[in-house]
Amino acid sequence: xxxxDNEHLTTLKGAYDVQLMEVSLRVQRFGxxxxxxxxxxxxxxxxxxxxxLLDCLDAVKDKHDGSLAYRKSCRMAVCxxxxxxLDGGAVLACKVPMRPYVDxxxxxxxxxxxxxxxxxxxxxxxxxxxxxxRAVKPWLDTSDEAPPQTEWRVAPEQQEAISxxxxxxxxxxxxxxxxxxxxxxxxxxxxxxxKAYRFVGDVRDLDTRDRLRDLNGAHGIWDCxxxxxxxxxxxxxxxxxxAIAKLGAETFREGLHDGIQTLMTDxxxxxxxxxxxxxxxxxxxxxxxxxxxxxxxxxxxKEIPFALQLARAGKVPNPLMPHKAKDNAEVKRLxxxxxxxxxRHQERALRPEDVTTxxxx
Amino acid sequence: xxxxxxxxxxxGCAGMRAAIEAKRAGVDVAVVxxxxxxxxxxxxxxxGINAALGxxxxxxxxxxxFDTVKGSDYLGDQDAIAVMCHEAPGxxxxxxxxxxxxxxxxDGRLAQRPFGAAGAPRTVYSADITGHxxxxxxxxxxxxxxxxxxxxxxxxxxxxxxxxxxxVLAWDIVRGGxxxxxxxxxxxxxxxxxxxxxxxxxxxxxxxxxxxxxWRAGVPLKDMEFMQFHPTTLKSNGVLxxxxxxxxxxxxxxxxxxxxxxxxAPNAMELASRDVVSRAEWVEIAEGRGVDGCVLLDLxxxxxxxxxxxxxxxxxxxxxxxxxxxxxxxxxxxPGAHYQMGGVDVDIWGExxxxxxxxxxxxxxVSVHGANRLGGNSLMETITFGRRAGQAAAERARxxxxxxxxxxxxAVRDEERRLEGILTSTEGERxxxxxxxxxxxxxxxxxxxxxxxxxxxxxxxxxELRERARRLRxxxxxxxxxxxxxxALELHSLLEGADCLVTGALARQESRGAHSRLDYTERDDERxxxxxxxxxxxxxxxxxxxxxxxxxxxxxxxxx
Ligand SMILES: Cc1cc2nc3c(=O)[nH]c(=O)nc-3n(C[C@H](O)[C@H](O)[C@H](O)COP(=O)(O)OP(=O)(O)OC[C@H]3O[C@@H](n4cnc5c(N)ncnc54)[C@H](O)[C@@H]3O)c2cc1C
Ligand code: SF4
Ligand code: SF4
Ligand code: FES
Numbered sequence: 001x002x003x004x005d006n007e008h009l010t011t012l013k014g015a016y017d018v019q020l021m022e023v024s025l026r027v028q029r030f031g032x033x034x035x036x037x038x039x040x041x042x043x044x045x046x047x048x049x050x051x052x053l054l055d056c057l058d059a060v061k062d063k064h065d066g067s068l069a070y071r072k073s074c075r076m077a078v079c080x081x082x083x084x085x086l087d088g089g090a091v092l093a094c095k096v097p098m099r100p101y102v103d104x105x106x107x108x109x110x111x112x113x114x115x116x117x118x119x120x121x122x123x124x125x126x127x128x129x130x131x132x133x134r135a136v137k138p139w140l141d142t143s144d145e146a147p148p149q150t151e152w153r154v155a156p157e158q159q160e161a162i163s164x165x166x167x168x169x170x171x172x173x174x175x176x177x178x179x180x181x182x183x184x185x186x187x188x189x190x191x192x193x194x195k196a197y198r199f200v201g202d203v204r205d206l207d208t209r210d211r212l213r214d215l216n217g218a219h220g221i222w223d224c225x226x227x228x229x230x231x232x233x234x235x236x237x238x239x240x241x242x243a244i245a246k247l248g249a250e251t252f253r254e255g256l257h258d259g260i261q262t263l264m265t266d267x268x269x270x271x272x273x274x275x276x277x278x279x280x281x282x283x284x285x286x287x288x289x290x291x292x293x294x295x296x297x298x299x300x301x302k303e304i305p306f307a308l309q310l311a312r313a314g315k316v317p318n319p320l321m322p323h324k325a326k327d328n329a330e331v332k333r334l335x336x337x338x339x340x341x342x343x344r345h346q347e348r349a350l351r352p353e354d355v356t357t358x359x360x361x
Numbered sequence: 362x363x364x365x366x367x368x369x370x371x372x373g374c375a376g377m378r379a380a381i382e383a384k385r386a387g388v389d390v391a392v393v394x395x396x397x398x399x400x401x402x403x404x405x406x407x408x409g410i411n412a413a414l415g416x417x418x419x420x421x422x423x424x425x426x427f428d429t430v431k432g433s434d435y436l437g438d439q440d441a442i443a444v445m446c447h448e449a450p451g452x453x454x455x456x457x458x459x460x461x462x463x464x465x466x467x468d469g470r471l472a473q474r475p476f477g478a479a480g481a482p483r484t485v486y487s488a489d490i491t492g493h494x495x496x497x498x499x500x501x502x503x504x505x506x507x508x509x510x511x512x513x514x515x516x517x518x519x520x521x522x523x524x525x526x527x528x529v530l531a532w533d534i535v536r537g538g539x540x541x542x543x544x545x546x547x548x549x550x551x552x553x554x555x556x557x558x559x560x561x562x563x564x565x566x567x568x569x570x571x572x573x574x575x576w577r578a579g580v581p582l583k584d585m586e587f588m589q590f591h592p593t594t595l596k597s598n599g600v601l602x603x604x605x606x607x608x609x610x611x612x613x614x615x616x617x618x619x620x621x622x623x624x625x626a627p628n629a630m631e632l633a634s635r636d637v638v639s640r641a642e643w644v645e646i647a648e649g650r651g652v653d654g655c656v657l658l659d660l661x662x663x664x665x666x667x668x669x670x671x672x673x674x675x676x677x678x679x680x681x682x683x684x685x686x687x688x689x690x691x692x693x694x695x696p697g698a699h700y701q702m703g704g705v706d707v708d709i710w711g712e713x714x715x716x717x718x719x720x721x722x723x724x725x726x727v728s729v730h731g732a733n734r735l736g737g738n739s740l741m742e743t744i745t746f747g748r749r750a751g752q753a754a755a756e757r758a759r760x761x762x763x764x765x766x767x768x769x770x771x772a773v774r775d776e777e778r779r780l781e782g783i784l785t786s787t788e789g790e791r792x793x794x795x796x797x798x799x800x801x802x803x804x805x806x807x808x809x810x811x812x813x814x815x816x817x818x819x820x821x822x823x824x825e826l827r828e829r830a831r832r833l834r835x836x837x838x839x840x841x842x843x844x845x846x847x848x849a850l851e852l853h854s855l856l857e858g859a860d861c862l863v864t865g866a867l868a869r870q871e872s873r874g875a876h877s878r879l880d881y882t883e884r885d886d887e888r889x890x891x892x893x894x895x896x897x898x899x900x901x902x903x904x905x906x907x908x909x910x911x912x913x914x915x916x917x918x919x920x921x
Binding site for chain 2: 004006007008009010011012013014015016017018031032048049050051052055061062065066067069070071072073074075076077078079080081095097099119120121123125126134138139140142144147148149150151152153154155156159162166167168169170199202204
């Protein structure tokens with residue numbers, strides 16, 4: 001064997017030196033079908049001062065109880081595996097440094113995400129989540145099938161329209177905290193709707209109208225209560241509520257050019273439609289039209305006792321003489337202006353065959 | 362029993378691209394993956410994917426080929442490299458048409474950025490989330506084509522019957538239970554094996570499973586000693602800090618504040634190639650000029666504005682995982698195991714020597730990277746060779762109407778007994794204890810610099826750990842979402858992969874690309890311009906070699 005003078009170079013000095021801290025955490029345990037009691041256990045682990053919540057769970061699993069179940073993979077907040085609740089709000093376990101909690105002397109509580117069935121401990125069943133993603137037809141709809149000869153031309157500003165939505169890692173943190181989904185488990189929800197906007201806002205996609213029609217249906221965009229919890233909890237800055245608002249705006253825009261909002265068929269959508277129509281007609285919302293136009297004349301009959309109650313309390317405006325803006329022409333001028341300023345759905349991307357000749361010049 | 366024409370094991374970029382291609386060819390395809398597809402580690406790639414589109418400056422597939430051959434330190438097979446470089450542009454256009462959101466130039470075309478050792482700006486990218494964009498666009502296509510996915514199914518064994526691969530045995534992680542999945546053709550796309558090193562950029566799931574599956578099925582692993590180290594990874598968890606930090610003007614300093622790259626690379630300085638920078642850092646730290654086991658990546662002189670606008674992702678990672686805001690303080694970094702150049706020996710269609718078995722992506726070794734991979738080439742490899750493997754497997758499956766893959770009941774029962782054994786064992790060590798010992802051994806003894814004595818120690822340790830791993834005890838005795846059981850299985854893969862790596866490294870008495878021997882410091886084409894093959898031989902590693910395919914480019918000294 002050759003002897004060499006720099007053998008010491010193979011090993012790094014100080015590679016494993018770390019400062020340690022003690023972290024305590026209360027973790028919800030649930031054994032699934034075999035043991036369906038939910039209980040909390042408190043563990044104390046010694047971890048490096050840089051440790052994240054995920055590192056602490058790893059320490060619990062290695063040193064205390066190997067049966068603790070949770071998902072993980074990338075440990076760098078890109079794979080979306082490790083969504084769970086920390087003190088009642090959804091986080092990515094791998095994105096939460098624990099040092100501040102230790103410094104504050106606070107023992108955190110860890111539980112699985114909300115709005116999804118629990119499989120075991122911190123693992124939830126993501127199937128309902130993926131069903132909804134699938135329901136928005138999450139793929140680009142273009143007409144070409146033959147192998148392309150070059151790329152579509154898309155201006156950076158056009159692409160910018162979907163830059164936030166394209167950051168989504170499908171972790172489910174938003175869904176976990178979605179207010180509306182608690183009431184209506186079939187609500188498409190923030191993640192699927194943000195994904196939908198990723199295609200509606202993509203200039204290469206040819207399916208905008210049909211997408212919008214579907215999204216305006218039952219359990220669609222108008223079911224959102226605008227609680228903004230999704231924006232607050234999203235670890236990637238997707239802001240799903242903003243995407244939902246953009247879908248609403250796209251719907252009006254597509255509708256405006258038709259004269260009527262034919263896309264808006266669901267109750268929630270019709271509700272929104274009354275706002276547009278009546279402000280267009282009179283500059284004000286006509287409250288008395290709101291109910292019959294939203295839920296239909298038959299449904300409205302059922303609401304008559306409630307309406308009378310409101311009337312007795314003086315809360316119903318005169319249906320025969322609705323409020324009207326003093327200068328309705330001004331309102332119409334404003335509408336016109338708005339319409340002119342709102343670009344038609346963005347210019348489509350240039351088709352590759354239109355640009356092949358231009359390429360390489 | 363489940364049966365398909367083609368079964369793809371793994372759902373990263375390579376696996377999904379293969380499945381989409383096979384499905385388009387009209388055969389019945391399924392994907393088996395221990396993670397949900399979008400959780401695969403391909404999603405972590407930041408920098409980009411190489412194709413000579415010529416959008417930024419003049420470029421050609423020929424020039425891409427040459428750069429790759431040279432980058433490989435002449436260990437790459439030139440026919441395979443030419444295939445990739447010539448097919449890359451078409452593959453990129455196709456990804457773009459599938460919906461990939463790549464960064465655009467002002468003319469609306471795909472932007473291309475310069476990357477290390479490339480003759481032209483050739484890297485197509487999406488800000489610093491290229492892998493994320495690819496993994497999601499491929500998943501969209503998987504849904505569009507309605508490919509069956511066995512999600513959170515862990516492949517434990519390939520079944521070879523009468524010399525032919527008949528499919529795979531897989532454990533249903535969520536519900537528990539072993540399933541036999543029969544296939545006329547099986548494509549392995551299980552990714553890398555960085556987890557055998559203490560410091561690594563790889564995800565928890567990168568555990569050499571596919572290498573071990575193929576090895577035990579009788580396919581040799583090729584060039585396993587070539588593990589690329591990335592120079593800037595965080596000490597706390599190995600997370601990669603992009604080369605972009607140095608591209609934007611960041612400095613590397615030692616404990617004395619010196620820019621130590623001045624001596625090994627006076628011109629390129631911090632932007633020298635990955636292996637050069639990793640070695641320089643390693644020397645600084647090993648000789649005691651490091652800070653707490655690291656060197657310092659200093660961005661402070663770039664100013665808050667530039668850091669916030671150009672490097673927001675890196676800043677966030679440093680704050681979250683190192684507790685350091687790079688605006689105020691330098692980031693401690695060190696080299697970490699990053700990419701396995703070697704892998705399952707396949708031809709340019711991804712086919713192995715076992716009929717019915719293919720491999721593509723990081724698990725495979727075609728080989729396009731040789732001794733050293735260029736940044737941006739491995740994502741391209743997953744797409745181009747994933748597609749080719751999918752196409753080839755589907756063609757075969759269609760032609761072979763009278764082939765009926767059958768998995769014998771007995772094979773299933775044997776495997777069930779093995780898993781039962783792990784589940785019920787009450788003595789032995791917990792898997793993590795052995796895993797940690799392995800990771801430290803590899804990082805200390807088979808890292809950036811190697812010597813015969815260190816590698817001998819390493820091989821001995823690996824052998825001891827393999828022996829100890831025969832008796833494992835896990836805490837979780839249940840069948841539902843038992844990740845304890847998974848970690849036991851992954852440990853076996855890691856140990857087998859490590860054994861092949863260290864055996865190959867010990868034998869290779871030269872320095873080439875990522876394999877750097879302090880006792881044999883030169884490249885030795887005469888003796889070593891050949892591929893290492895490591896075969897399974899009754900549980901042990903048997904060494905063998907095969908020639909490198911040279912078409913146009915004779916070996917030259919690799920200098921930049
Ligand atoms: C941090 C980082 C940054 C990188 N950046 C770049 C870059 O900028 N450009 C570039 O070209 N390359 C880059 N690379 C390298 C590149 O990303 C990878 O080589 C490539 O993505 C590997 O893809 P893959 O499809 O082969 O494997 P993966 O994406 O790792 O997928 C492996 C799949 O196999 C499955 N699997 C594994 N074992 C089993 C089993 N036993 N049973 C069932 N399923 C299993 C997993 O679930 C997963 O779906 C980077 C790598 C890292 C780590
Ligand atoms: S804003 Fe809407 S989508 Fe978001 S959490 Fe609240 S109800 Fe759900
Ligand atoms: S929108 Fe945000 S919180 Fe919701 S799934 Fe996507 S990344 Fe997660
Ligand atoms: S482990 Fe991937 S997001 Fe946390």
